[in-house]
Amino acid sequence: MTGLLGPAEIRELxxxxGVAPTKKxxxxxxxxxxxxxxxxAAAELTPxxxxxxxxxxxxxxxxxxLAAAGHVHVVEIDPTLAAALPATVADRSPEAAGRLTVHHADALRITGAELGQPAPTALVANLPYNVAVPVVLHLLAELPSLRTGLVMVQKEVADRLVAGPGSKTYGIPSVKLAWYANARGAGxxxxxxxxxxxxVDSGLVAFTRHEPPRADVPRKRVFAVVDAAFAQRRKTLRAALAGWxxxxxxxxTLLRAAGVDPGARGESLTVEQFAAIAASAPPAPDRAE
Incomplete structure (x- = not known):
């Protein structure tokens, strides 16, 4: 793997x-x-x-x-960086320039149609700290072609994404990622x-997509239950889900129908149990579908 950028090349470029990293x-x-x-290497990409x-x-x-995958789509919100990237690749890895597609866009809003073909199969990114979780969840929802991922995020966020039920770090990001994929820490x-x-330290999170836990209930309805359960995570589910x-x-009544203890708290439930709760309630106009 040659032509990579080191500290001197990064600063010179x-x-x-005329750019500098921004907190914004x-x-x-x-x-x-x-x-x-x-x-x-950890992403285990093939041509x-x-x-x-x-x-x-x-x-x-x-x-x-570009040295490992057959094609690379990049999404960059900064217009200067998006415009400069093709020239950097052409200079340092000219044989790969034709396998790069640059999208000047917001990753939180980009669609599969905008990305076009070939459809992405693997998300591999050093994600901006401030939008890491919503970006991952948006792309998994928008791109069914994504089968695997390896993302670098703030270590604290990485811990949340891979946490299991009963953990102090288990919460909304953990459950929502588990809806789409099996996730694990990768260093x-x-x-x-x-x-x-x-x-802060950063952490790597690897994930592999699986089928949704339930095919008979819309994802948005399940996520509405998750949001409600963790909005007041110290309360029992009976109290936390009262508004929903x-x-x-x-x-x-709905919790008992789903086989879930009304006295439990959201942090103890698996994604399958959240789906069962959502499935126990018929759709209503005031619930997100």
Whole structure:
């Protein structure tokens, strides 16, 4: 894997473009080639894969992905960085330039139709800290072609994404990712591989998509139950779901119908149990579907 960007190349390129990482966009550029190699290796990409990268920045990880995947889509919200990336790839990895598609867009709003073909099969990205969870969930919802992923996020967020029921870090991100995929931690990344250096560690999260736990209930209805359960996580489900269900008594009836203890709390439930609760309630105009 040659042509990767090191610290000197990153800073020289940034100076030439007149750009600097901004907190507003959650930018922390990877400048360590060994970290890029580690991420690409952990993603286990093959030439049959179409990688999707969000927030490529100056192109550190992009160059590594192009060496492993058959095609790479990148989504970059910064117009200067989006415009500069093709030239960086053409300069450092000219044989791969034709396998890169750059989308100047917001990853929270991009659609599968906008990404076009070839359809992405693997999400591999150093995600902006401030939008990491919503980006992952949006892309999984929007792109059924995504089968695997390896994302780098703030370590605290990584812990939440992979947490299981009963854990103190188990919450809304854990359950919603579990709806789409099996997730696991894939290692820690130290701050000194980034520019600027963040004041927190980062973590890698790997996931593999599976079929939804229930095919008979809409995802949005399940997620509405999850949101309600964790909005007041110290309360029992009977109390926490009262607003969603139309009263505490109604919530208790639905919970018992789903085989869930009304005295339990959301942090103890699996995604399958949340789906069972959602399935026990008929759709209503005031519930998200």
């Amino acid at each position: 940034a100076a030439r473009l 966009l959650g930018q922390n550029f990877v400048h360590d080639p060994n970290t890029v190699r580690r991420i690409v 049959a894969d179409v990688a999707l990268e969000v927030g490529p920045g100056l192109g550190s990880l992009t160059l590594g992905l 820690k990344v130290p701050p000194n591989v980034f520019w600027p250096v963040p004041n 269900a139309g009263g505490a008594a109604r919530a208790e």
